[in-house]
């Protein structure tokens with residue numbers, strides 16, 4: 089007599105939390121019909137099941153092939169005492185240093201977005217003092233030595249009365265890349281603001297909220313008509329020559345059909361170096377969110393980039409090895425109005441092999457021709473000063489015929505911040521986006537929004 093089988097593959101177990109009471113629970117990873125689910129059970133609140141990926145092959149590649157040895161921070165600030173996720177951090181059980189450190193300088197904002205993991209708004213008057221911010225910058229440097237990326241965030245950081253002094257403080261420290269996370273309203277209204285900001289470059293980038301080209305969508309996500317504001321902000325950033333990344337928060341059925349249009353729009357602006365897509369993290373203020381209809385996974389966004397952009401194929405969007413569960417990336421070269429996808433030429437072995445490995449583009453004739461063409465054009469030495477490894481977070485050193493100019497590189501990132509429903513503590517331990525705290529701690533972004541952020 090043949091035995092009955094379960095209608096899925098039992099792929100793995102992990103730990104998660106109950107999305108009702110946040111108690112730590114065991115979770116199973118199941119593969120069924122080419123899709124991946126997390127199934128968990130809380131003694132109090134019963135079963136729940138969450139779609140983790142709609143492409144089981146991609147999920148398995150991330151888990152089995154796109155992993156590399158964890159890179160350590162210089163120090164751990166907290167001991168292991170209660171177990172993950174209650175020991176942040178970083179505790180010695182964390183498996184990745186801070187690729188990006190977020191420094192929140194205010195809870196105040198000139199918008200009150202229906203979607204805001206920080207719960208910021210006009211009625212929140214909190215600003216950190218410059219002294220406190222200086223100490224937090226010191227914490228970041230103690231942890232990282234020469235931090236890759238520090239993101240000045242909020243609320244809306246451009247509203248901080250000492251905003252430019254904060255940038256000066258940051259510039260006094262050995263931070264390689266400084267980002268300002270903004271909704272763009274101040275930049276749109278005041279062209280002088282962009283000009284002042286430009287004085288802090290190179291190595292400064294604006295991370296501009298840019299969810300849609302359509303005011304009807306923006307009203308739902310941001311509570312305001314912002315399309316014109318975004319364009320004005322981009323005009324001022326372009327005029328000031330400030331490196332900019334667009335950041336689109338995606339809600340399924342609302343703006344995931346705009347992914348290709350947003351990529352193409354980003355390519356139209358010479359100041360724009362890339363676009364980041366973030367599915368909504370169900371944390372903080374998240375009005376009107378219906379998990380059954382609005383959740384998106386990395387694999388769905390990856391496919392949408394390939395289907396809608398007219399530029400990237402599926403194989404161009406690859407997992408980022410430091411945290412492949414939640415990050416995917418695609419790179420392109422922008423040359424004389426043409427855009428050439430680049431990631432397909434990067435060998436997985438080299439990407440996951442560690443920072444000491446070197447990618448030599450000359451091996452591929454197409455890339456070589458492109459680079460020769462790039463560097464035969466009139467680029468002064470100061471423009472060639474930055475090499476690709478400094479521009480591309482999480483990539484090993486790249487050896488090209490000469491260093492690439494930052495303006496010729498275009499990056500698409502998918503960044504998923506897990507919430508209680510899809511939290512996989514295995515992946516959380518690899519989080520490389522951390523929020524610095526005034527007490528010297530560094531808390532993984534998702535853990536902070538779920539467990540540590542005070543209302």
Ligand code: SF4
Pocket residue numbers: 171172173174175176177178179180181182183516517532535
């Ligand atoms: S998320 Fe990382 S830092 Fe926080 S408790 Fe878990 S292992 Fe430690």
Ligand code: SF4
Pocket residue numbers: 197198199200201203204205206207208209242243244271297
């Ligand atoms: S999401 Fe950004 S712009 Fe909107 S309220 Fe929050 S901090 Fe302000």
